[in-house]
Amino acid sequence: MKKVIDLARERKVPVRIGVNSGSVEKDLLAKYGHPTHEALVESALRHIRFFEDNDFGLIKISLKSSDVITTIQSYRLLAEKTDYPFHLGVTEAGTLVSGAIKSALGIGFLLLEGIGDTLRVSLTAEPEEEMFVAWSILRALKLRQRGVELISCPTCGRTEIDLIPMVQKAEALLKNVKTPLRVAIMGCVVNGPGEAKEADVGIAGGRGSGILFKKGERVEKVPEPELLERLLAELERMTGEKIRSSKS
Known part of the structure; x- marks a missing residue:
């Protein structure tokens, strides 16, 4: 030694x-x-x-x-x-x-x-x-700010979109994003809008559709099959980072 x-x-x-x-x-x-x-x-x-x-x-x-x-x-x-x-x-x-x-x-x-x-x-x-x-x-712990903090709700009786596969796919695609962001993917109209508004970008699910929020403002209503794609496109514009692959 x-x-x-x-x-x-x-x-x-x-x-x-x-x-x-x-x-x-x-x-x-x-x-x-x-x-x-x-x-x-x-x-x-x-x-x-x-x-x-x-x-x-x-x-x-x-x-x-x-x-x-x-x-x-x-x-x-x-x-x-x-x-x-x-x-x-x-x-x-x-x-x-x-x-x-x-x-x-x-x-x-x-x-x-x-x-x-x-x-x-x-x-x-x-x-x-x-x-x-x-x-x-x-x-x-707010000791480092890098990458996406993903907020998503538990699946309860109020959930009106197919939340679990959507969140799983989002997490996999967002794992390598470097820009510090708070992203919410919520499944209902009860707590969903509040959490989505507090995020940089968020989805509040409804029956067969969802509302896209950006920086606390309502952007548009999106059909459920297009929700994740629309969310990812918005994140790419905000970060300048490539998130979606050609297969996503």
Whole structure:
């Protein structure tokens, strides 16, 4: 490790100290019984002292557990003991849906408390999905503004358009849009108009048709089969980005 430190110092490259619940030192497991948040923090402090003893302070700390509560408790405790930057994440969080939920809870709680400097979402999924979830967390917390925030309603008895496939297709097509926008796709005339007006662009569904809103103003009434296409066309005009493919 001393050679790594010397090379990092020479090149002025930061080093991340990563403590993982799956590889906590044996003596700490014996002391605490299992990888508790106290064990993770004590392990991290050992590594921090080693780097400090070698006169190297360009470090960042990560405390990774697959348990959300342990992750939150670990970072909270270490934040009381050091001012080094933190790299947040819930490790081995699982598949796309369950992993996104665990990551949003663990990372989101800490960011709301002002803890954390960088983050990684760890999913059993493609790296692009990890990036999408990470950006979605930051966007939901208003910490970063990039891409589309998609607002859509649950399907209830008031829904009057075929909402689920429309929203699924919209989400897939809008995933790579860079312009920060709020887009609403609502299925009824009760809450739909209010949400659609609050969005940059929105649809409020009705019986066999829907109303397109832009920046709070009603634009036009559109037949249901044309709603999504009309919405996407409006978004392309607003962003200057290509959203629809020739097959969409």
